[in-house]
Amino acid sequence: MYSHLLPEFVVERREDRCIRCRACERQCPNGVHVYDSDLDTMFSLEENCVGCQRCAVICPTNALSVRHHPAEYRKNSSWTRDRFQNLKKQAETGGVVLTGSGNDKSYRIYWDHLVLNASQVTNPSIDPLREPMELKTFIGRKPDTLKINMEDGEPRVESELHPNLELETPIVFSAMSYGAISYRAYKSLARAAKESGTLFNTGEGGLPAEMRAEFGSNAVVQCASGRFGVDKDYLNSAAMLEIKIGQGAKPGIGGHLPGEKVAEHIAVTRMIPRGTDALSPAPQHDIYSIEDLSMLIYALKEATNYEKPVSVKVAAVHNVAAIASGIVRAGADIVAIDGLRGGTGAAPLATRDNVGIPMELALAAVDKRLRDEGIRNKCSILAASGIRCSSDVIKAIALGADAVYIGTAALVAMGCTLCQKCYTGKCAWGICTQDPYLVKRLNPEISTQRLVNLLSGWSHEIKEMLGGMGINAVESLRGNREHLRGIGLQEWELNTLGVKGAGE
Ligand code: SF4
Numbered sequence: 406m407y408s409h410l411l412p413e414f415v416v417e418r419r420e421d422r423c424i425r426c427r428a429c430e431r432q433c434p435n436g437v438h439v440y441d442s443d444l445d446t447m448f449s450l451e452e453n454c455v456g457c458q459r460c461a462v463i464c465p466t467n468a469l470s471v472r473h474h475p476a477e478y479r480k481n482s483s484w485t486r487d488r489f490q491n492l493k494k495q496a497e498t499g500g501v502v503l504t505g506s507g508n509d510k511s512y513r514i515y516w517d518h519l520v521l522n523a524s525q526v527t528n529p530s531i532d533p534l535r536e537p538m539e540l541k542t543f544i545g546r547k548p549d550t551l552k553i554n555m556e557d558g559e560p561r562v563e564s565e566l567h568p569n570l571e572l573e574t575p576i577v578f579s580a581m582s583y584g585a586i587s588y589r590a591y592k593s594l595a596r597a598a599k600e601s602g603t604l605f606n607t608g609e610g611g612l613p614a615e616m617r618a619e620f621g622s623n624a625v626v627q628c629a630s631g632r633f634g635v636d637k638d639y640l641n642s643a644a645m646l647e648i649k650i651g652q653g654a655k656p657g658i659g660g661h662l663p664g665e666k667v668a669e670h671i672a673v674t675r676m677i678p679r680g681t682d683a684l685s686p687a688p689q690h691d692i693y694s695i696e697d698l699s700m701l702i703y704a705l706k707e708a709t710n711y712e713k714p715v716s717v718k719v720a721a722v723h724n725v726a727a728i729a730s731g732i733v734r735a736g737a738d739i740v741a742i743d744g745l746r747g748g749t750g751a752a753p754l755a756t757r758d759n760v761g762i763p764m765e766l767a768l769a770a771v772d773k774r775l776r777d778e779g780i781r782n783k784c785s786i787l788a789a790s791g792i793r794c795s796s797d798v799i800k801a802i803a804l805g806a807d808a809v810y811i812g813t814a815a816l817v818a819m820g821c822t823l824c825q826k827c828y829t830g831k832c833a834w835g836i837c838t839q840d841p842y843l844v845k846r847l848n849p850e851i852s853t854q855r856l857v858n859l860l861s862g863w864s865h866e867i868k869e870m871l872g873g874m875g876i877n878a879v880e881s882l883r884g885n886r887e888h889l890r891g892i893g894l895q896e897w898e899l900n901t902l903g904v905k906g907a908g909e
C-alpha cells in the first residue's frame with residue numbers, strides 16, 4: 406500500500422564536509438544512509454529516520470544534522486500533525502500504534518512549578534564541603550516506637566526491627582528487564598548501583614544466575630504477573646523484592662517481549678522456551694483483593710525468611726492514595742508509585758499518553774493519606790517517573806518520597822536520545838536491543854562510569870541544596886513541604902500538593 410505518511414525527520418548532509426567515510430551508513434540501524442558508488446556520493450532515505458541522532462554524533466566531520474521535517478499540514482488545533490500521522494498509520498496497518506519511552510505530552514510538569522527554600526540570616530545554611538552532610542537513606546518499614554534497654558549499661562534495642570536497606574544516595578535505578586534492554590546495559594546498571602551504594606531493579610525479566618553472587622545485594626527483584634525467572638534462589642539472591650502490579654507507562658495492561666528477542670540466555674533467565682513470546686498478563690492472576698495481595702507479600706517474606714523488605718509497585722491512578730493505604734495494611738514495606746511519565750520499552754500510544762496521573766500529585770496524596778492514617782512509618786515510598794535532575798529528586802523527597810526510581814535519566818546517561826522506537830529492537834545506541842551487532846555499541850565500562858558520574862553529580866547537587874536550606878540530612882527533608890512553594894498553580898493543585906503559593 407502506498408504510504409500517506411510524511412517523513413518525520415530531514416537528514417541534511419553538508420557536501421563540503423562529507424568525506425564519504427560511510428560511518429553513517431554502518432551506524433544507522435534503519436538503513437537511511439546509502440552510498441552511491443557510481444556518483445561517489447551519499448544519499449538519504451529519510452522516510453526511515455527515527456531521529457536517534459546516532460549518525461550525527463558519529464560523523465567525524467560534523468557533516469550531518471537531523472531535524473524535524475518542516476512539511477506541515479494545514480494548521481488545525483484539533484488535528485495536529487501527530488494525530489494525522491497516527492491515524493494514517495492505523496489506516497495503513499490496522500494495528501495498535503506502539504511507542505517506547507515515557508509520555509511526551511504537554512501535561513503540567515509540577516517539578517517546574519515548585520521552588521525550594523534557602524536559609525537566610527537565622528538558621529544558617531550549611532556548607533557541605535566543610536561540614537558533614539548525610540544522604541544515607543534507609544528503605545523499609547520502621548517501628549512505631551523504639552524501646553531501648555539500658556539495664557546492662559549498654560543500649561540494646563528491644564523493639565522488633567524490620568529489614569531495612571541502607572542506600573548511600575536516595576536514587577535507585579528503576580525496573581528495566583534483561584530482554585527489554587541488552588545484557589550490557591543491564592549489567593552496567595548493576596555495576597553502577599554496586600559502585601554507588603544503591604540498587605538496580607531487574608524488572609520482570611529475572612536475574613541471570615551468574616550475576617547473583619556479585620550483584621544480588623544491590624538488586625531489587627520483581628515478581629510480576631508473568632512470574633518470569635521467579636524461584637526461591639532468585640528471591641533469596643536479592644536485597645529487596647518487588648511485586649509489580651502496575652506501571653506508569655501502561656497502567657492496567659500487561660507486557661509483551663516478542664519471541665524474536667528471546668534468545669538463549671534471556672530464555673534461560675526468564676525460564677521460558679527460547680523464541681517464545683514472553684507475555685505478562687494485565688492482572689496478577691492470583692490477586693483480586695487486598696487479602697490476596699497480602700498472601701503474596703507474606704509468601705515472598707516466608708520464602709526469604711523475613712529477611713528482605715517487600716515492595717509493591719503500582720501505577721499512579723485516580724485513587725492511588727487509598728490503594729497505597731491498602732498496600733501498607735497488607736504488609737508491604739515499600740510502596741512504589743509510578744506516574745504518568747513513566748518510561749517503557751513498548752506500550753500502546755493511546756494508553757501511555759492518556760492513562761494515569763502525574764506522579765507529583767500522586768506522591769503528595771499518598772504521603773498525606775498515610776500520615777493522616779498514622780501508618781506513614783510502616784512503609785517507605787519510592788517515587789518513579791519523570792525524574793530528570795537533582796532538583797526533581799529533592800522536590801520529590803520534600804513531597805514525601807524516601808527515595809526515587811530513575812529509568813529514562815539512566816538510559817539517557819548511557820546514550821539514549823528518546824527516539825521512542827525501543828519497541829522496534831533497533832536501538833542505535835545498543836541499549837534497547839538484542840541485535841548482536843548493535844549491542845556491541847555499548848561499552849559496559851564506559852556506560853557504568855557514565856551512570857556512576859550521574860549519581861555522583863546529582864548527589865553533590867542534592868547536598869548543596871540541602872545545605873542551602875540549612876538541613877544536614879536528607880531524612881530531615883522527607884515530607885517537609887515548608888521547604889516548597891508553588892508558582893503558577895491553581896488552588897486545587899496547591900491543596901493536593903500540600904504546598905503554599907510563593908510569597909505566602
Ligand atoms: S559519517 Fe559523515 S563524513 Fe562519513 S559518509 Fe556519513 S556524512 Fe559523510
Ligand code: SF4
Nearest residue numbers: 433454455457458460
Ligand atoms: S535513524 Fe538515527 S542513525 Fe539513522 S539517519 Fe536517523 S538519526 Fe541518523
